[in-house]
Amino acid sequence: MADKLTHFNDQDRARMVDVTAKKVTARFARATGQIHMHPTTLQQITAGHIKKGDVLAVAQVSGIMAAKRTAELIPMCHLIPLTGVDIHFHDNGHDTITADAVVKTKHVTGVEIEALLAIQTTLLTIYDMCKAIDRGMVIDDVHLVEKDGGKSGHFIFAQPDN
Amino acid sequence: MADKLTHFNDQDRARMVDVTAKKVTARFARATGQIHMHPTTLQQITAGHIKKGDVLAVAQVSGIMAAKRTAELIPMCHLIPLTGVDIHFHDNGHDTITADAVVKTKHVTGVEIEALLAIQTTLLTIYDMCKAIDRGMVIDDVHLVEKDGGKSGHFIFAQPDN
Amino acid sequence: MADKLTHFNDQDRARMVDVTAKKVTARFARATGQIHMHPTTLQQITAGHIKKGDVLAVAQVSGIMAAKRTAELIPMCHLIPLTGVDIHFHDNGHDTITADAVVKTKHVTGVEIEALLAIQTTLLTIYDMCKAIDRGMVIDDVHLVEKDGGKSGHFIFAQPDN
Amino acid sequence: MADKLTHFNDQDRARMVDVTAKKVTARFARATGQIHMHPTTLQQITAGHIKKGDVLAVAQVSGIMAAKRTAELIPMCHLIPLTGVDIHFHDNGHDTITADAVVKTKHVTGVEIEALLAIQTTLLTIYDMCKAIDRGMVIDDVHLVEKDGGKSGHFIFAQPDN
Amino acid sequence: MADKLTHFNDQDRARMVDVTAKKVTARFARATGQIHMHPTTLQQITAGHIKKGDVLAVAQVSGIMAAKRTAELIPMCHLIPLTGVDIHFHDNGHDTITADAVVKTKHVTGVEIEALLAIQTTLLTIYDMCKAIDRGMVIDDVHLVEKDGGKSGHFIFAQPDN
Amino acid sequence: MADKLTHFNDQDRARMVDVTAKKVTARFARATGQIHMHPTTLQQITAGHIKKGDVLAVAQVSGIMAAKRTAELIPMCHLIPLTGVDIHFHDNGHDTITADAVVKTKHVTGVEIEALLAIQTTLLTIYDMCKAIDRGMVIDDVHLVEKDGGKSGHFIFAQPDN
Secondary structure (H helix, E strand, C coil): CCCCCCCECCCCCECECCCCCCCCEEEEEEEEEEEECCHHHHHHHHHHHHCCCCHHHHHHHHHHHHHHCHHHHCCCCCCCCEEEEEEEEEECCCCEEEEEEEEEEEECCCCHHHHHHHHHHHHHHHHHHHCCCCCCCEEEEEEEEEEECCCCCCEECCCCCC | CCCCCCCECCCCCECECCCCCCCCEEEEEEEEEEEECCHHHHHHHHHHHHCCCCHHHHHHHHHHHHHHCHHHHCCCCCCCCEEEEEEEEEECCCCEEEEEEEEEEEECCCCHHHHHHHHHHHHHHHHHHHCCCCCCCEEEEEEEEEEECCCCCCEECCCCCC | CCCCCCCECCCCCECECCCCCCCCEEEEEEEEEEEECCHHHHHHHHHHHHCCCCHHHHHHHHHHHHHHCHHHHCCCCCCCCEEEEEEEEEECCCCEEEEEEEEEEEECCCCHHHHHHHHHHHHHHHHHHHCCCCCCCEEEEEEEEEEECCCCCCEECCCCCC | CCCCCCCECCCCCECECCCCCCCCEEEEEEEEEEEECCHHHHHHHHHHHHCCCCHHHHHHHHHHHHHHCHHHHCCCCCCCCEEEEEEEEEECCCCEEEEEEEEEEEECCCCHHHHHHHHHHHHHHHHHHHCCCCCCCEEEEEEEEEEECCCCCCEECCCCCC | CCCCCCCECCCCCECECCCCCCCCEEEEEEEEEEEECCHHHHHHHHHHHHCCCCHHHHHHHHHHHHHHCHHHHCCCCCCCCEEEEEEEEEECCCCEEEEEEEEEEEECCCCHHHHHHHHHHHHHHHHHHHCCCCCCCEEEEEEEEEEECCCCCCEECCCCCC | CCCCCCCECCCCCECECCCCCCCCEEEEEEEEEEEECCHHHHHHHHHHHHCCCCHHHHHHHHHHHHHHCHHHHCCCCCCCCEEEEEEEEEECCCCEEEEEEEEEEEECCCCHHHHHHHHHHHHHHHHHHHCCCCCCCEEEEEEEEEEECCCCCCEECCCCCC
């Protein structure tokens, strides 16, 4: 493990890390997260799948749009022109929806934060659209799954042993 | 439990719910969330507390700023002029930081989403600033704690029994 | 017809008109517009209605989100907290989709521009999502249909005789 | 004509198309559009040309600024660093102003949407600045005129025969 | 002089001050600032006044638009729906342009920062548009001139004696 | 000195200058500026340095974030993906804080405006956070210090003789 937070300058203040000399390479990141809800809430959402009123369609649009604006929200993130964003949903048939996001770029820094923000925004939009019927939903287990490209190489998430 | 997702119109498409006739009242919402990390990562962050380089200071600024932009990110959210945002941090001395946000307004709709977005952004900024040393951090247990004001009244989160 | 463009100051430069003294009232505006396309393009979009892949769902989310950001894009527009946005679609079964937007607020100025921007953005998103198969689409006949509330009162669009 | 909307993934949900492997090339797009108004309105605007109070100057600034923010508004658009935006106006001396926008980039995708959004915003700003004297203005005939660069090559708009 | 910075919470971290209980009143703020330049630069700008190519028209649009976005840029600022923004220019005929901005609202907090940001952005846009001929321009003497409304009452700037 | 403002087209209207053919090179810009205040105000800020409540930490985050959004605020600026931003502070021990910003990119145009906007926003955030105790602060002497890279080459600010 590295021993230094690189986001600080010689006055011990935050800076945007200098990546001027880094190489442009193809990069991707995959992130995931879940939202737990009352079983009735999930039924209403999945019923919506069949009709046109589609909570997940709105949620997914919000996630894609948020990924593009990561640098506006996360102070030390570099602006990265993304080359692809794709979000998938799975549910456990009972009380949980899982969202997975893959984000790609060809740039000097990685897109981990973009993928994580896509997941967070997607899940929060689900919360927003269902809060009238269920304010107790919980967003959980949001983490990076995998990333590749760049000097730090390939990363695969290892579930911590609790 | 209500039986209807109010965010859909007669074409079964998403709409921004009409709140024109709702009353202006003082409202607040409190949300919470956690980020789990390697113990060494927490040590580096808390060491930063003592020096000026302060991960949590940056994270908290990002959370406050994000709360103000909720309506830009969450598609069906109404723009709400917030009257106060305050974020606190606690850590368990080992591997977890908890953030709590209180958001206030005097408006026709509530600020639950604003409080949740403040938490999500705060935690993601912690991830961003520490990812060079720990990409395996997990954001967890993000939920509304309490809200008050408005027609739907007082809500207190009841931890689901798993 | 009034004889003065109110958006200019005594140096003949643009200003944001002073509405400090205007009364808060409920206001709404309805706008409409069309996009013409190749008949095959419309077939592909309406086929999407039946499946989940739904061009219009994305278009409509974009229109609602754009309405909220009108003051950022249109230089002399006042920021208006909207209380409702609803967009409907109709197609002529051949080569044209019509979008209608209703925008509401309770504020000191009207929401005509918000409704028009919702329509423009909705139609442009349809263009964007179908441009790979049809770059010749034309956006047409975008205008205010009706507005009410405020000092200038009720307006209903009178189709000009060409 | 292609037979597939590329903006959907294997869950039939919208995605931002993956352009990671596309080549960086110089690209441009030219779009046009019109706003029809009462002849008196056009007189007031063109009188402004002579004095400093200049509706078209404000409109054109808004169009250039909007072009840069296309990816924020149109959900599946890639962020593209533009290398040039130029807008021209023509009027028919009676009741119509035409705006033309040329947008350029050196990037992996085209700038058609950017050019169309520049036109839409420019025309809507004209509407906004003149609405106090003419709410019946109509925005019309907004379309791509020409684009070049990239795999899909040169496109020139062919006026449909109605 | 007060002895406490109100923007900090009990963890000594920044917060957005709670203004929920403050009264809505009409408020205004006037700010000013200058940009010094090479005399030739001023000649080119003022020559532009006479022709249509007008640096100051663009600068002033940018200042009005920036005032509306103050809460996005200044972390602890409350979002305030502005009811008016007006910017004037004066030059000394030699090497300096002065900009004055008046910003108004009817809200629970004041608009000092909005007026100052309008001035800063206006002056920086002048710099941007002229930097090809003069990179040595200096922005100077940006301060609040006067504000009124709200509990803290009337303020008039007193030029410090240096 | 050049004799032409390049930001105007053949209709004498503002345009975003065409940089499609310019070369990608590493570029940096350094800008500076000051804020003058009552000596008591500086004491309160520097006392904050020692405790965690840190005006300058918030100010600096705001400056970094603003630099990334320059193209949204300054109408004719090109969007530039920045590769680094770093801000330092110095105070004279009496009544003045100086901020210095270094901004870097590898792109077809320079980052002078980004560096200047970082400084302006940083200083305005200091004003905002201290205005409750000192509304008479003055922002002064904001200028480019040095820039390099690109066709126009190396620039070093020469203090004008007043």
